[in-house]
Amino acid sequence: MEELQAALHARGLSLSSFPDKGRSLVAAKDFYPGEVIISQEPYVCVPNNSLTESRCDGCFSNSNLKKCSACHVVWYCGSSCQRLEWKLHRLECQALAKLDKERRKLVTPTIRMMVKLYLRRKLQNENVIPVTALDNYSLVEALVSHMSDIDEKQLVLYAQMGNLVNLILQFPDIDIKEIAENFSKFACNAHTICDSELRPLGTGLYPVVSIINHSCLPNAVLVFEGRWAVVRAVQHIPKDSEVSISYVETAASTVARQKTLKEQYLFTCTCARCNKVGQYDDIQESAILEGYRCRDNGCSGFLLRESDEKGFVCQKCGLTRSKEEIRKIVTDIKALSDKAIKSKSLGNLQEAAVLYKNIENLQKEVCHPFSISLMQTREKLIEILMQLEEWKEALTVCRSTIPVYERVYPGCHPLLGLQYYSCGKLEWLLGETDDAIKTFTKAVDILRITHGTNTPFMKELLMKLEEARAEASFKLSSIEDS
Ligand SMILES: [Zn+2]
Numbered sequence: 001m002e003e004l005q006a007a008l009h010a011r012g013l014s015l016s017s018f019p020d021k022g023r024s025l026v027a028a029k030d031f032y033p034g035e036v037i038i039s040q041e042p043y044v045c046v047p048n049n050s051l052t053e054s055r056c057d058g059c060f061s062n063s064n065l066k067k068c069s070a071c072h073v074v075w076y077c078g079s080s081c082q083r084l085e086w087k088l089h090r091l092e093c094q095a096l097a098k099l100d101k102e103r104r105k106l107v108t109p110t111i112r113m114m115v116k117l118y119l120r121r122k123l124q125n126e127n128v129i130p131v132t133a134l135d136n137y138s139l140v141e142a143l144v145s146h147m148s149d150i151d152e153k154q155l156v157l158y159a160q161m162g163n164l165v166n167l168i169l170q171f172p173d174i175d176i177k178e179i180a181e182n183f184s185k186f187a188c189n190a191h192t193i194c195d196s197e198l199r200p201l202g203t204g205l206y207p208v209v210s211i212i213n214h215s216c217l218p219n220a221v222l223v224f225e226g227r228w229a230v231v232r233a234v235q236h237i238p239k240d241s242e243v244s245i246s247y248v249e250t251a252a253s254t255v256a257r258q259k260t261l262k263e264q265y266l267f268t269c270t271c272a273r274c275n276k277v278g279q280y281d282d283i284q285e286s287a288i289l290e291g292y293r294c295r296d297n298g299c300s301g302f303l304l305r306e307s308d309e310k311g312f313v314c315q316k317c318g319l320t321r322s323k324e325e326i327r328k329i330v331t332d333i334k335a336l337s338d339k340a341i342k343s344k345s346l347g348n349l350q351e352a353a354v355l356y357k358n359i360e361n362l363q364k365e366v367c368h369p370f371s372i373s374l375m376q377t378r379e380k381l382i383e384i385l386m387q388l389e390e391w392k393e394a395l396t397v398c399r400s401t402i403p404v405y406e407r408v409y410p411g412c413h414p415l416l417g418l419q420y421y422s423c424g425k426l427e428w429l430l431g432e433t434d435d436a437i438k439t440f441t442k443a444v445d446i447l448r449i450t451h452g453t454n455t456p457f458m459k460e461l462l463m464k465l466e467e468a469r470a471e472a473s474f475k476l477s478s479i480e481d482s
């Protein structure tokens with residue numbers, strides 16, 4: 001661990017331990033918005049391949065893929081990715097090739113990640129793959145597993161998965177219990193690798209990034225550049241303060257966030273936002289995000305359940321909405337949602353769009369204008385309208401989400417930046433150049449901090465902004481000329 005501490009110190013960081021939350025990453029110097037705090041390649045990673053979707057094992061690209069001809073499990077986009085992975089895949093390939101067809105079907109991405117973990121440890125022990133202070137198995141050993149908090153059913157599942165890993169590896173001295181514990185470590189520590197637009201591509205274990213604790217009010221953000229994990233400051237982080245990122249979607253009520261964190265990461269968050277649970281402004285916030293709207297359309301009040309349980313009272317004007325009325329609309333929404341999901345999965349996009357518009361209208365009647373479920377419905381509707389190339393309608397819906405995004409996310413959140421970007425692209429496409437310039441500029445202001453400026457994704461955004469500006473000044477000069 002001394003080596004790790006020294007390597008972190010060289011990067012302006014230090015490793016600390018707090019009694020209530022274990023290891024933490026602490027800034028040993030000031031970090032400013034947009035500054036890279038740490039970047040790391042995964043110890044192991046796998047693409048989220050399934051029967052319907054495949055990606056390259058090296059770069060997660062989904063084009064020009066060829067299956068490894070020996071094991072028929074792994075895909076590559078070309079020889080450079082295959083070469084990059086060969087030291088490890090050579091061993092994995094031999095092991096997978098020995099499996100019969102039925103067993104090979106059981107090799108899920110998680111099983112593969114575990115197989116790769118043990119193979120990488122072996123290759124580092126044999127000095128085939130170099131060991132560094134930030135890249136070695138002892139960092140994996142130091143990760144939390146929360147084994148004592150796992151229920152019996154999950155333990156049995158991990159043991160079964162461990163047996164399969166054992167069958168694949170056939171190492172003479174392997175410990176099934178240790179594999180099970182490592183599966184639990186994956187569950188608490190592995191990160192979903194996403195593209196620049198935060199669409200999931202795969203899973204990776206980044207043992208140093210995993211030291212960073214969660215906060216529902218984080219001062220840093222994790223994004224991926226290819227398979228590199230990059231953590232950037234989103235606000236000024238003064239020397240000696242803890243670096244934090246969010247493990248979960250922060251646009252949720254305190255109760256919902258706490259539930260997700262407990263279920264997925266097995267801990268109770270004690271951040272400044274969570275500590276407000278039960279206080280009046282936290283109750284108000286939850287009622288806005290998840291509760292109902294006032295019967296008076298002009299009133300922006302939030303509703304709380306009446307003490308006699310008959311209905312919900314607006315905390316601003318005092319009007320009551322009956323439980324029955326709300327229950328009826330909620331039941332209708334549920335029925336429409338089931339239909340919409342089915343239509344979408346069957347590819348009936350026109351029908352799905354109509355259904356989601358009906359859901360949106362019902363939710364507008366019943367949900368607070370800043371409600372999360374209304375925002376999620378609009379997200380689904382935008383996705384379908386884009387597929388249908390209904391750009392004008394997509395822009396209208398996209399614009400209606402912006403005030404909600406601005407409210408639920410802090411000023412510098414990648415999802416807010418990405419929403420501005422989507423909106424800007426639609427404005428640009430529809431020839432609304434002046435609006436596009438404004439919206440692209442807002443996107444750049446956020447994404448240059450969360451995503452840096454050097455990736456192809458950001459270069460494309462910056463170029464779009466330049467093009468929009470050039471077009472606007474051309475339009476202006478042609479008006480002046482005429
Ligand atoms: Zn590749």
Ligand SMILES: [Zn+2]
Nearest residue numbers: 068070071093
């Ligand atoms: Zn192979």
Ligand SMILES: [Zn+2]
Nearest residue numbers: 216269271274
């Ligand atoms: Zn929290």
Ligand SMILES: [Zn+2]
Nearest residue numbers: 294299314317
């Ligand atoms: Zn009211």
